[in-house]
Amino acid sequence: MSVPTEHLLILSAILFSIGVAGFFIRRNLIVVLMCIELMLNAANLAFVAGSRHNAFLAGQDQTDLEGPIMVTFVIVVAAVEAAVGLALVIALYRRKQSVDLRELTELEDGSHA
Amino acid sequence: MLLSLLIFIPLLGALGLLVLPSDRHDLMRGYTLAVTLIVAVLGAMLWFQFDASIATQQLTENRHWFLIPYHDAPGFVEVRYALGVDGISILLVALTAFLMPLVVLSTPGHVKHRVKEFLVWLLVMQTGMMGVFLAMDLVLFYTFWEVSLVPLYFMLGIWGGERRLYATVKFFLYTVAGSLVMLIAAVWMYLHFHTTSIPELTELAAASSLEVQGWLFAAFALAFAIKVPVIPFHTWLADAHTEAPTSGSVILAGVLLKMGTYGLLRFGIGMFPQAAVASSTAFMILGAVGIVYGAFLAMAQTDVKRLVACSSVSHLGYVVLGMFALxxxxxxxxxxxxxxxxxxxxxxxxxxxxxxxxxxxxxxKDYGGVAAVMPVFAFFFVFAVLSSVGLPGLNGFIGEWMILLGSFQANPWIAGIAVTGVIFGAVYLLRATRLMLFGEVTNEANQKLQDLNLREVGLMVPIAVLCVWIGVAPNMFLDRTTASLDLLAERVEAAQTTLELSAAEASTEVPR
Amino acid sequence: MVDLIFYAAATLSVLAALGVVLARNPVHSVLWLLASFVGIATTYLLSGFQFLAAIQVLVYGGAIMVLFLFVVMLLNLGDPDAEHDAPVMQGGLTPRLGIGIGCIVAALTLLTVANANLAQLPEGVVLPIGGLDPLKQMALAMFTQWTLAFEGASVLLLATAVGVLVLAKRERASVAVSPPQTLTAAKEEAA
Amino acid sequence: MSLITIVQESALQTTAQGGAFDPESTQQLFANTFTGDAARALAPMVSLTVGILVLLVCELFEGLKKIRPAVFLGAILASAWGCWGLWQHTPEIGAPVRVLGGTLLVSQQVGVWGMVFLAATLVAWMQARKYYRQEAPFLGEHDVLMLTAPIGMMMMAGAQDLITFFIGLELLSIPLYCLAAFRRVRNDSVEAGLKYFVLGAFGVAMFLYGAGLLYTATGTMSLPELRQVGEALESPLARTGIALMLGSLFFKASIFPFHLWVPDVYQGSPTPVTSLMATGTKAAAFAFLLEAAFLVPVSAATLIGVLAVLTLAVGNFGALMQKDLKRMLAWSGIAHAGTLLFTVAASAASDGLLSAEATQAAVLYMAAYVFTAGGAFALLSWLEADGEHHTTIDGLRGLGQRRPGMAAGMTLFLLSLGGIPATGGFIGKFFVFGAAVQADMIALSIAGILLSVVALGYYLRVVIAMWMQPAKDGQAPPMAERPWAAACVGFCAAMVVAIGVLPGFLSGSTLFP
Known part of the structure; x- marks a missing residue:
């Protein structure tokens, strides 16, 4: 495959931006969590791009393992974050019967005044 | 060891006070009085051990305190627990040790609630003040300098008058703002001179260029000028004095303000003589303006305590004027x-x-004719006023006369303005005396006033005696300062020569 | 040919990502996300990362997505009418702000990528047989150099299990009071 | 030779040999990885992990639940012993020792940071005893989560590559997300947890993306190798990556403009957790920021200094507006992060020349702050037992009369937060601004130090309320029996005074080279 590294990076940048935009647009907490997953994947793509780039620069039959190992850990952490996030969403749902970000209004400046 | 005892006996006493039962007021007062009397005795020992012929610090203590990391060799700057006394500080240390028992003795009159807290703060305050005058390390000095603020803050805020909260916050923030700038200057100094010892810094800073001295002098002088207070910064003082409880006012006027003038003398002039010479005229003007402006302020007051507070501004103007006459x-x-x-x-x-x-x-206006009802009070009041306006034979005269003499040598014009302050000072204080003490008793409430009791007389007699003593035999006190002040004057002269030389060089270089 | 597949997969993942953000129904969002992950897995595979492609599908597609779907169903959020924040279409400040921030981030990163001046890859490098993430070497590195991270991850999973248990466990009968009004009663009881 | 290259070479060999392993070289690799130094470096973290496992076992048996405090304290003490060993017995000379293939640092400063983290955890845990009511069935889980966080902090402080750091960051964050929402029957706690989680996860994604860009541009994620790459650090790709990573770290450290989550989360979380967040998380973030300060280009150091001043300003003026003590402490926490940022700026501005001084200043500052803020939060958690109203500034009126001991403690902590001498807060500030002035940031230092006058304004307001204003009407509830919290306050007060009066035991030349 002769796709240049830049294209991988551009793909990752686009995915990251879509994730960021979604993070700010959406109010459904579950969708917000999904946007965070998107951003994590975009980061993974950047690591993959870097690893491939560095391996190819080093020459034939070379590898750069830092990237793939980081990606593995990120996937683990993504699972962890999804679990914690969804548990928090469930806790919120139990209290408010809603998963809307707008429900998070108890703690504002002056609410305790 | 003596100096450490002077500083820490009050603090230990305060800790001891904490365990006393808080409803036994007399016990606590007696205990505090005993602690301050011990300190006073130690102060007297210091007074007699002091060798007046030594110009530099004596009775020193010097111990390792902590290290500050530093990127050049040897990798750190050592901060030491260094104490010492010299001719500049001996009088003020003695004054602090002398005044405190009297202040404690005065508390039964005006501190009736939360007595224990008050006495604790009083003792902590003494630790702070002693520390400021005895510290021979810049960091140690700064520590005591700020520590001495906290007790006054509480004394003002808890036992003060009606607008006490306003006054206490104003006082605290004013002084802290000034001293924080000084802190940055101190940090800069230890980084560039690699020491925090005051005697060493004095040598090193005095040898540095005018520009360096100027910046450092500005930072230090700001902190001290706020504390004194020199004229544009005087507003906190009137509020603080007016709202403070009596003993707070006495300590504030008696010792705390002296921390500012002491700082100006030791750091402003001692450490940065070139900058002091360069700015002496400005400070003399500020001092003279302070004298006259303070006097005018005092004339306009109807509240007698506020009047005395404003007179403080005026009197401290003399101190600044005399100091910067150099x-x-x-x-x-x-x-x-x-x-x-x-x-x-x-x-x-x-x-x-x-x-x-x-x-x-x-x-x-609520008083008038008090002299008829309270003759003893009237006697002491008139005595204090006369001492304050500088009647010959009393203490005030000697000081004012020497200051005016010194400033006439330096700058006759400014001294001329300052002399008018002497007249104004006499005017407002004597006017206040007349309104309060003399004439008919116009106000019914004044008829039944009780004259001073034995405790009140007893606590004022030592002060009055000392006033006369200084007035009659000032040399006994001045002698102890001579050697150190001569050294200071030498430094100033050397700085003056350096400045003139560089000015001459500059003027010869210009035509080329 | 391989390049073509790469670009097709990339397009798929971008379109699917847009679908995640724009779909009104959370169930649809989950499905779009799955599609996006499949596209990304394909790009991994084509870039020479076989192991990563595999765990991307297994962990993301198999575990994480199911978890999401499970919660969506559990909370009964699949009903599109219940969804009030139809994005973009509804106007208001937040969507525009979000799109704005997204565009700024995109523009900035794209700009730097364009100016990246990455070293030119040598011509004719072919992927090694074991791929760029040979399993044995990965394992070796993970159990030597990155032991701490690996063990840390295991503690992390343990802590997550404990934490999620606290957060999501049904409240016990004595404290089980979902409406906030009865909270004080529960407090007294607990005290 | 770095182990990274060993791994790569062995990979190369085995690939060339068709994938078969050479058992001897593998053995050699293991022997080179798990050295005595590695064991010393791992000891503090391993003790905590063992503590976690024992705690979990204790949960299984009703009879064993009583020894939970002993297990917790034992784990902390064992870990502290490990940190003490690192601090006292690491040779000062020579190049820094890195173990586990260069991913973990063995140094005195890691040991000192570890002690700071453990102190923060201990203070938070002590005040959590008897704090919770409805959550009583989950107290075992609470202790497990609290014991996990310092492992993450230690990993962050010792990490020499971004992978290890990232896992450390998560190991710190995940337990705190759960702990923030620990009072799950309360709306504010759940909200705090969610806000913290959502923004935290966003920050982590940002960090990872930045790390990805940096890795692509430089080809490495190891800090010592990043130090060597030179020009590659100056490419726009690397710069963007560094900026994203710094942004995410600033988020954890609550630096302007990433501070907005702090007041809400600090207020809504249970107070002991707030204490841990305010002290431990901040310390860990700064430990790594200082280690990674070389990534910041010298030209951007002034920008960091400006951010520090802005953070100070935002935090102080925000705190000035607050009526609730907990929220006020949250805003003041932002201001303290601003002060600490001066150390990073100093390290960056001097191009690493001052990094030892900056780190030492930050350690001292954080050590003082852990006990100061921790003590204040402990008192707050104690007062909360009286009811909601009693943590507002109005509610504190007359506390000096009602409970002089508590009021005196709070006064000490507030004065220390304000940086009055003879307290730890002053020493910290003195060292931090010393580092800043060494780096020639005089104007910024003056701006920063003058902003602390504003800080004194609001700290003093609380002191005024406690001592100088009469109590409002109404009977004060009886004081809650909280022996652990009382012990915590006493411990913190003693440490604040000790650091303030005798900083030598922390700042002596032996702190680290």
Missing amino acids: TQSGLRGSLLQMVNHGLSTGLLFLLIGMIYERRHTREL
């Missing part, structure tokens, strides 16, 4: 005047507090 008699006069002001203004605040406890008003 002549030997000016320096000696201003150092003596620091003590004088502490004694006579302290006496006035004590008297005002005593009559306030009886009448609960400080308005001049």
